Amino acid sequence: MSEFLSTATLPDHYQQLAKTVRDFARSVVAPVSATHDREHSFPYEVVAGMADMGLFGLPFPEEYGGMGGDYFALCLALEELGKVDQSVAITLEAGVSLGAMPVYRFGNDAQKQEWLPLLSSGEALGAFGLTEAGGGTDAGATKTTAKLDDGHWIINGSKQFITNSGTDITKLVTVTAVTGEVDGAGGQERSDTGGGTRKQISSILVPVPTAGFTAEPAYDKVGWNASDTHPLSFDDVRVPQENLLGEQGRGYANFLRILDEGRIAIAALSVGVAQGCVDECVKYAKEREAFGAAIGTNQAIAFKIARMETRAHVARATYYDAAALMLSGKPFKKAAAVAKLVASEAAMDNARDATQVFGGYGFMNEYPVARHYRDSKILEIGEGTTEVQLMLIAREAGL
Template identity: 85%
Template sequence: MNTFLSTGTLPDEYQQLAKTVRDFAQSVVAPVAAKHDAEHSFPYEVVAGMAEMGLFGLPFPEEWGGMGGDYFALCLALEELGKVDQSVAITLEAGVSLGAMPVYRFGTEEQKREWLPQLAGGRALGAFGLTEPGGGTDAGATKTTAQLDDGQWVINGSKQFITNSGTDITKLVTVTAVTGERDGKKEISSILVPVPTPGFTAEPAYDKVGWNASDTHPLSFDDVRVPQENLLGERGRGYANFLQILDEGRIAIAALSTGAAQGCVDESVKYAREREAFGQAIGRYQSIAFTIARMEARAHTARTAYYDAAALMLAGKPFKKQAAIAKLVASEAAMDNARDATQIHGGYGFMNEFTVARHYRDSKILEIGEGTTEVQLMLIAREVGL
């Protein structure tokens, strides 16, 4: 195992990456975060900056237009971005982990050649069409269908809550669909749908509680026709393959959540030093100091958990349980810290221009997306033999 991931002593290249993204987050992302949040606008200029830095290509080989790094490098970037703007962080996470990674993991040479350079280069975004209305956590209840007709897949159905699916640079949506029946059960496959394709529609964006600068749409498919060669991976393995993608993605979401939790600590420390009440800085009061201490402990625990899961993943060892633990611990740390940070800030914590207010609204979805808290508990219970 990469023991440095467990000990927290990172090699220079990882430390330099984290510092570079941290500087970008503070100088480029943070100044426009409140504006994009208030306007519910997609931060194209920020995404272009991340693309120029190579962040969308971090875990991919150079031969496919990537940076030749690994998944842990992506996680470090997500943690730094998550400190200041979860919308930007989830745009990167979904673009890499959900948009490009399925093509990299399961695509043919031709599919990789066509899609990976532009996805890894950040010139295009891909989306992951799994969740459906009425399905939610029960992804196996897929109702979207894809039938072969004269060498083409004909897709009909709908998806919901799909990130990066309706931007001006969205070029690909990977869709899970029922392609038949096998052993009395639904045969679920995954199919690449280029954007635009006749019959495919990204419906109007959702009015969300948080992640307001992240692009999220319901999708509809009305006799969408794509070539038979657009099957991604083995026929009938679509659901299983996407579960593998979700296992990896939980480590990334844990990293993002850790960033959010740490961002709440950082903002609270700064505020507690500056804000005075009854003649002294509020950080001198034990109630405030102890609250922030607990927040720091949560962030540290979350970081340790996702480092451990990432180390196992990079070592090629089983990591399903550790990924679920990391996602559980980190998402709860983000939500708990956001609540405490808002309380520490008092009335200012209720104002949307303050980072902690955005974290308060943004963090709840971390306990829901890419597997709810209850799903993580179920996975952990199974892994320990229950």
């Protein structure tokens, strides 16, 4: 167990970070959340505020322009932002965990020196191009290709559901692409191409803008309306051979590591949602009167909120545990899957119950619980569906 497994034993610097982000979420994020959600507008002014606070550089070393913190610090920030606005929280999560972290984990020194200071500053966003139309959970079924030609990669294909990929400050998209084939025995990837071979999948850095790269029109989503999400197309996109990120043929395996880490971050965001719903319900249940008394005096309401609080508490413990294992260098794949499963379901369940507590008002978009109700479903899908988490947990248990 870690010294920070409980909120009661968090070291002072973690507590101060959480308080700082909590104050920012309440004073800066919350007042504009409904407007950005309604207008489907990207919150550039909020992102600039997070950049000024150094949130995009939290887990990166100071030598690369970061804050010298760790992944748990990022998770604490995501939890606080998730309490009030999931779109803002996922913008930070994707920008750090998916946009910059692959460069930090697998980039060479030149790539780190070029990209990490820019991404850590928050002045630019990076995106993570993995998912394709025919392969969501089956990410190894990549069809996007990259072929070498006179010292350059020529990339053709498309990606789907890519966060932070079409903003005015998007400067980098890391994409997985098929760069060849390997024999069945030696391949790292699992998607067969026939003839006893497997796809060799690599990851490549694509600066934005680059000729042939297009962020297609944004999706019309159920939730996360202030988050930037686009399909991407690559039409003979030409980038230097040295833009290969990590070893050739290790792109799929490396991205799986990124997803393992990202599940802890999504769990933290989900805990924020679950706790945010509790906080809103407690406040409302004290103020709203029915039949001559505050509705919180009714056991039906009080017990519902008590169950919501329990879900948030348990979910928080799971992501604290997964983060502690990760930071200590111990295997954390199962713990990350458990955290993501428990926390995303807690967020969805609490959002549904909060809507019920608020009654008709809970169905009005002006209330945070209504936005959480629309936003939370994707938490059970993105960065590995609930079914994927169950598969991983069963596999790690020896089944």
